[in-house]
Amino acid sequence: MVDKVLMKGNEAIAEAAIKAGCRYFFGYPITPQNALPEYMSKRLPEVGGVFLQAESEVAASNMVYGAAGAGARVLTSSSSPGISLKMEGISYIAGAELPAVIVNIMRGGPGLGGIQPSQADYFQATKGGGHGDYRLAVLAPSSVQEAVDLTIDAFDIADRYRNPVMILGDGMIGQMMEPVEFKQEIDPADLPLKEWATDGARGRKPNIINSLFLDPQKLEDHVMKLEDKYKQMKANEVRYELYKMDDAELAVVAYGTTARISISAVDMARKKGIKAGLIRPISLFPFPEKVINETAEQVVNFLTVEMSTGQMVEDVRLAVNGEKPVYFYGRTGGMVPSPEEILAEIEKIGGVKR
Amino acid sequence: MKIVAAYPESLTDKEFHYCPGCTHGIIHRLVAEVIDELGVRKDTIGVAPVGCAVLAYDYFNCDMHEASHGRAPAVATGIKRVHQDKVVFTYQGDGDLASIGTAEIVHAANRGELISTVFVNNAIYGMTGGQMAPTTLDKQKTTTSPYGRDKGLAGNPIKISEMLAVLDGPAYIARVSVHDPKHIRQAKKAIQKAFQVQLEGKGFATVEVLSSCPTNWGMSPVQALKWLAENMLDVYPLGVFKEVD
Ligand SMILES: Cc1ncc(C[n+]2csc(CCOP(=O)(O)OP(=O)(O)O)c2C)c(N)n1
Ligand code: SF4
Numbered sequence: 380m381v382d383k384v385l386m387k388g389n390e391a392i393a394e395a396a397i398k399a400g401c402r403y404f405f406g407y408p409i410t411p412q413n414a415l416p417e418y419m420s421k422r423l424p425e426v427g428g429v430f431l432q433a434e435s436e437v438a439a440s441n442m443v444y445g446a447a448g449a450g451a452r453v454l455t456s457s458s459s460p461g462i463s464l465k466m467e468g469i470s471y472i473a474g475a476e477l478p479a480v481i482v483n484i485m486r487g488g489p490g491l492g493g494i495q496p497s498q499a500d501y502f503q504a505t506k507g508g509g510h511g512d513y514r515l516a517v518l519a520p521s522s523v524q525e526a527v528d529l530t531i532d533a534f535d536i537a538d539r540y541r542n543p544v545m546i547l548g549d550g551m552i553g554q555m556m557e558p559v560e561f562k563q564e565i566d567p568a569d570l571p572l573k574e575w576a577t578d579g580a581r582g583r584k585p586n587i588i589n590s591l592f593l594d595p596q597k598l599e600d601h602v603m604k605l606e607d608k609y610k611q612m613k614a615n616e617v618r619y620e621l622y623k624m625d626d627a628e629l630a631v632v633a634y635g636t637t638a639r640i641s642i643s644a645v646d647m648a649r650k651k652g653i654k655a656g657l658i659r660p661i662s663l664f665p666f667p668e669k670v671i672n673e674t675a676e677q678v679v680n681f682l683t684v685e686m687s688t689g690q691m692v693e694d695v696r697l698a699v700n701g702e703k704p705v706y707f708y709g710r711t712g713g714m715v716p717s718p719e720e721i722l723a724e725i726e727k728i729g730g731v732k733r
Numbered sequence: 734m735k736i737v738a739a740y741p742e743s744l745t746d747k748e749f750h751y752c753p754g755c756t757h758g759i760i761h762r763l764v765a766e767v768i769d770e771l772g773v774r775k776d777t778i779g780v781a782p783v784g785c786a787v788l789a790y791d792y793f794n795c796d797m798h799e800a801s802h803g804r805a806p807a808v809a810t811g812i813k814r815v816h817q818d819k820v821v822f823t824y825q826g827d828g829d830l831a832s833i834g835t836a837e838i839v840h841a842a843n844r845g846e847l848i849s850t851v852f853v854n855n856a857i858y859g860m861t862g863g864q865m866a867p868t869t870l871d872k873q874k875t876t877t878s879p880y881g882r883d884k885g886l887a888g889n890p891i892k893i894s895e896m897l898a899v900l901d902g903p904a905y906i907a908r909v910s911v912h913d914p915k916h917i918r919q920a921k922k923a924i925q926k927a928f929q930v931q932l933e934g935k936g937f938a939t940v941e942v943l944s945s946c947p948t949n950w951g952m953s954p955v956q957a958l959k960w961l962a963e964n965m966l967d968v969y970p971l972g973v974f975k976e977v978d
Contacts, residue, residue, distance in 0.1 A: 403811075403814060403815060405811065429814045429815075431810070431814065433807070433840075434836050434837070434839075434840035435836060437804065437807075437836075437837075438804065438807040438810075438836065438837050438840065439807075441800065441801060441804035441807035441808050441811070441837070442807045442808070442810050442811035442814075443811060444798075444800070444801075444804075444807075444808055444811060445780070445798060445800075445807065445808035445809060445810060445811025445812040445813075445815075446811035446812065446814060446815045447811070448798045448808075448811070448812065449778070449798075449811065449812040449815035449816055450815065451815040453811070453815075467801055467804075468801070468804075471800075471801050475799075577778045577796035577797070577798050577812060578778075578796070578815075578816055578819070579775055579776045579777070579778065579795075579796060579816065579819050580774070580775050580794075580795055580796050581775045581776070585793075585794060585795050585796050585797060586796050586797075587790045587791075587796070587797045587798075587799070588797070588798040588799065589790055589797075589798075589799040590799065591787060591788075591799055
């Protein structure tokens with residue numbers, strides 16, 4: 380059996396990246412994710428990797444763009460305002476079809492916002508964020524162990540689709556301590572060679588990493604190729620977890636930290652005789668729309684809970700497609716909903732047959 | 734038979750899209766000749782800018798990476814950190830390097846990043862149609878300084894080589910020009926040196942190359958070279974600003 384170690388979310392994600400064979404990190408300090416780059420600055424030199432504190436998030440994301448083009452597994456992390464700055468690089472990385480992993484440990488916004496946990500970057504993460512027709516694969520852990528597992532998977536997904544992948548956490552996931560185990564360890568030397576990478580044109584024609592297509596027909600063709608990848612992701616990469624959904628009449632839909640809290644609320648509701656359950660999207664893009672749509676035949680109501688004024692709820696509504704009412708409860712600005720608050724919402728709408 | 738002049742292997746056979754008389758073409762050729770002479774074409778990764786040289790990835794016959802506007806030094810940093818045994822260079826205009834990309838160039842230089850930068854200063858934004866650049870001369874007319882650049886309003890021509898030379902990271906900083914054959918020969922030597930210090934692991938290098946933009950300066954190619962010699966050399970004196978043994 381693998382030993383469990385007690386780790387903070389931010390550090391566990393960093394170690395998971397190393398276990399995934401990532402040896403390059405470029406970033407810029409911002410609360411509440413500082414423990415991640417700090418951990419990398421200590422660990423990467425030990426494994427022959429490179430930690431570089433960039434002059435800004437703009438530079439950091441462009442360093443990632445360079446390193447990813449050069450064929451490396453590479454990570455950057457930040458929190459909301461920093462992610463906004465990284466969007467330039469992210470759009471280019473997506474446009475040039477490069478694999479990279481970006482961690483967003485969300486804090487309250489807009490603007491400088493605050494430093495407490497938030498989920499208000501859902502739109503930015505799942506609907507593009509940067510300019511152009513592209514998507515990130517977005518994975519949202521709700522425990523430290525899951526953050527570890529998803530980080531390792533993120534590198535595989537990034538390589539498989541040659542597309543950036545975002546780990547979307549929040550200040551709570553980043554800072555809480557839980558026991559974790561690292562089930563695998565990848566030696567970067569064992570990773571398959573990326574024949575498209577810029578590593579010197581020896582014995583082959585030069586490789587070009589590029590996202591410029593001046594001919595609109597060529598650009599449309601390129602974008603349609605990207606679109607095909609996103610369709611494949613929708614077919615193959617949807618992840619979610621169901622909790623007490625077998626006989627549920629009310630489906631709470633929540634991700635990340637909010638999903639954890641919602642589990643307590645669901646249990647409290649069950650004790651009161653309300654048949655509540657939880658659908659927890661793990662992949663936010665691709666969004667688990669099918670299971671939500673199918674659940675509409677079973678339940679009476681949906682309640683989406685988020686640490687925002689309502690972002691994912693739009694995707695839930697699209698999935699439910701008007702078949703059942705979709706309610707929303709959210710706290711924002713760094714305020715975390717309590718199980719009691721969520722229970723109160725469940726009680727307000729629960730059991731009401733329509 | 735000894736070949737004294739041939740088409741550089743480090744250039745592809747794609748025809749340049751540059752305007753007639755534009756000195757970007759000359760500078761491309763110099764860079765390619767240097768790569769050939771150092772014998773490093775298959776170990777070189779170039780980073781193209783956003784600017785008239787955006788398609789440089791089609792012209793240099795080595796691995797190329799097209800950067801976002803001004804970020805070539807950051808992209809090059811990412812590449813070089815992964816492939817420390819390769820030669821990495823950036824090719825950037827003055828809007829790219831001296832305006833939107835000042836943070837990236839200053840910090841790459843300051844880190845002593847082992848990359849070589851070819852910085853083409855034509856005192857204007859060529860690609861977007863002749864707007865004022867930070868390098869535009871005082872009183873120079875451009876499409877966004879139609880009354881002539883006004884120092885009080887728009888600041889002063891920015892002297893990148895002088896600025897970078899005060900940092901400890903760079904191993905070689907020089908300003909050259911390509912307005913006549915003699916200066917072209919000197920420019921090539923400087924570019925050679927900029928690659929050489931990288932190969933020797935000495936530090937960061939930039940060669941600022943004064944270049945012409947006949948199209949947006951509204952001049953014939955010959956007039957443009959004359960204008961460069963008569964107006965730019967005073968503001969941007971040529972020379973080596975930093976050289977580490
Ligand atoms: C982020 C961003 N801002 C602006 C532009 C538009 N743009 C393209 S090239 C350019 C200026 C290029 O000028 P310079 O670097 O001097 O190169 P030149 O064309 O003169 O060779 C600008 C502003 C862009 N492509 N991306
Ligand atoms: S616009 Fe100016 S810099 Fe650009 S190719 Fe034409 S002459 Fe050269």
